[in-house]
Amino acid sequence: MPKQDRSRATRQRLLAAAVACLAEHGWAGSTVAVVAERAGVSRGAAQHHFPTREDLFTAAVEYVAEERSTALRALFPEGAQDDRRAVVAALVDLYTGPLFRAALHLWVAASNEEQLRPRVTELEARVGRETHRIAVELLGADESRPGVRETVQGLLDMARGLGLANLLTDDGQRRERVVGQWAALLAQTLD
């Protein structure tokens, strides 16, 4: 591989390892050294890519969030023409996997750590805006109509809450029923 590609591959291995590490061990158990070992990368190489612990973990959450956004758009190439309930379910799925778990650890740690807080606040705002944009697009929501913007926002808040409910136990069955019902309620506002 050319040097530039190798460097890029190393970076991506570190980012993926960082998200997995956060999801499994939380912020307290997540250091650059642990992630470097998990990724099979030297500590020095890891620090070359990410000088600080904060750099590594915020970049990791952002990278995986972008990957998921791209995958979500690809799932519904026709947007609103697709099954709206399936779109709602896919939006909710953003909040039930290892990425959400990792982001949640970072989020909660940021609430008590001054070094982390501004970085994570800014990251969350950016990821939140992008998720809102995708939701509006895939649902075919016309935000110029009254109440539509708030309805989509509430849906994403609900998705986040469902992710939290899934943290300690598998909440899949209940979640499916809630998603079905709120997809129907949503249709009343969007159509």
Place this chain on the structure above:
Amino acid sequence: MPKQDRSRATRQRLLAAAVACLAEHGWAGSTVAVVAERAGVSRGAAQHHFPTREDLFTAAVEYVAEERSTALRALFPEGAQDDRRAVVAALVDLYTGPLFRAALHLWVAASNEEQLRPRVTELEARVGRETHRIAVELLGADESRPGVRETVQGLLDMARGLGLANLLTDDGQRRERVVGQWAALLAQTLD
């Protein structure tokens, strides 16, 4: 004060201090010793009431959750006869204060700590059922009708998600608009 009352007052001081400590410093910064000092109670007395760290913090979250439930019922003595939007706003408020912050820290810590996990899972299920019961009661929701149960559940999931969105920044203005819109959507199902 009689001995029994003194003991009870000590216990309550410890519980209140434990919730404040969790909310401010997270699980990693919350030990029995730190809480005892904050409450002005000897370490030995604290351990008499709560033999383990897990005992103290799960009891604290449960105690404050019960206090809040009682306060919420008292706010709306007439239940569904009251303003439904105000009921939704009060339910959402359950998830934006220091109690939610404390519970969230405990919740996230439990996802990585085997000692804590079963205790918190059981506690969350109990508090969740009680909150659902109160919501049904205050909203005057008839759960024998199709979709009503899932509508109320989704509302509480949204409330939890709004709490998370409020963790790092004051999200009050956006929250108020979302609450208004979702209260209107809710009315379509409940009436």
